[in-house]
Structure formats: structure tokens, C-alpha cells
Amino acid sequence: MNNRKIDDLDLEILNILQADGKVSNAEIARKVGKAPSAVLERVRKLRRSGIIKGYECIVDHKKLGRGLTAFTSIRVEEGVGATEVGEKLAELPEVLEVHYTAGRDSYLVKVRVEDTESLQATLAKFGTIAAVRDTNSTIVLTTVKESRIIPLPSSSD
Template identity: 60%
Template sequence: MFNEIDLKILNILQENARTSNADLARAVDLAPSAVLERVRKLERRGVITGYAAHLSPPAVGLSLTAFTFVRVEEAVGATDTGRLLADLPGVLEVHYTAGAAAYLVKVRVADTAALAGLLREMGRIESVRDTNTTIVLETVKETAALPLNHHS
């Protein structure tokens, strides 16, 4: 799927998306023009979907992380409720799951009062039947970087 050079480029960009083309070229021992073409090809193929700044949640007033299982009443395979959940402020991730709860939702809010407000908003969605929330006490690891050096 990817050759060794592409994997190295992807890993470098996952670690620091602001790495210059010249630095990428030095790291993979290619001409800057060749590296630029590889990056553009990865973007066109939809492998690289964007570039972002990673913010410190506590620094921007979002110190509390929680995960909420949401049970819903909707047709099997329907994800309408998931889209409504995704639109709520503070919701970072919405995953449609197998099991008793249809969705697993990751949220970041300022404090428990803000979490209570968000849970009330979830409860106002007509198809939501029940929520079960776990508050994170400490995050041991959190990354958006994908493990590209795995062997299948």
C-alpha cells in the first residue's frame, strides 16, 4: 500500500505537520521536488486529509474529559442520532458501536457542571433513551497519530 519513504513522510508529518519540505527531503534522502510530489499525491489519494494545531485542553479551559455510552431508539444501522450528537458543543468523537449502547461519545468540557449541561442536551434528542458516562481522572495516552509501522 505504501512504500518505506511514504511511511517515513507520513510518520514525520503526524509528529509535526509543520515540518518543512526541505526537512522532509533531508529525512528521506530525496530532492525537495520529489518529496513535494509524494505529499501532494498522498493528499490527492485522501491519505493526508488535513493539517491541524494540537491544543492543550486545560489551557483553553476544557479540563474534563468523559466518555458517554448512549442508548437510542432508532432503526438498526441508522446513524441520525449520531449526527445530532456530533453537533453538540463539547463533543469530540461519536462512534456507532455494536453492543447495548449504539454510540460511544468522547467529550471535553470545563467541569462537571458543564458535563451535566451537555448530558441534558443529549437527553433532549428525541431518540436518546439512556446515557452512561465515565469521567476520566487521568489520561495516560492520547494520540491522533496512526500506527503506520504495524505489520499485518
């Protein structure tokens, strides 16, 4: 990623896109008071610079049979800075996030599965990775907030 300078207009565009990734270019242009062609060029530059990494569809995991969310701390035996285990964990479809962490445990992993039996099966998969030494899971009872939106200042701040 290059070191592209972000200005107030970029921040406005990013805030709009984070709120609704499907918003049309014409709607963004209307909201920021610029020509659609100027906005399109801004969005293209934001993508080229790597600031905008992509767009995604957010689905209701419960309606798709993945009602149980768990966070699992994983202790491994691998060299400092090595992330081979993390890469193997990331290959599992029920694993949504893998974070390499500092401290006692090496990884914090977010999983979404059907139920506790499915969680048990997922933990067993973790155990098949040679360097995994210990896991500790926390089951989510209720999610109060879950977001991928990065708070950005607006031009009025």
C-alpha cells in the first residue's frame, strides 16, 4: 500500500461506503456534493492504494444455521513470529477470524458453528494441528455489538 494522503472528501466517501457498500456512485456524489466522475475517480484511487480492500455481503449467521459463536485462545509451540499454525487455522471454513497475539496464548480465533457438538468437532480439528498444545474457548451468549466499520472523523469534526 502506498502512503496516499486522505483528505476530508475521502473520509466522507469512506464513511458512506462503510455504512452501505452497495450505495451507488451517483448517491455518493449527491451526498458529498461532487460530480459522479470525481467521486468514481476518488473511489478508484482508494481501491488502488489499498485503503478500500473490498466489499462484502453481511448475512444473518443464525438464519444460516450457525447460531453459536465462540472465541478460542490457542497456545502453540512454534517459533516466535511464526504463523504457520494460524494459516492452517484460517483454512477451516468455520473459522472467521485468526489473530496472532502477544501473551500466553499465540492465537485468538473466532468461530461460528451450529451448536456445541459442532464446536467440539472444530476444537478436535484444532487438535490435529501438530503444534497446538492447548485451547480455551468462550461461548458467546449474546452479541451486543459486532461491526467492521472503522470510526473515521467527518469533515465537520
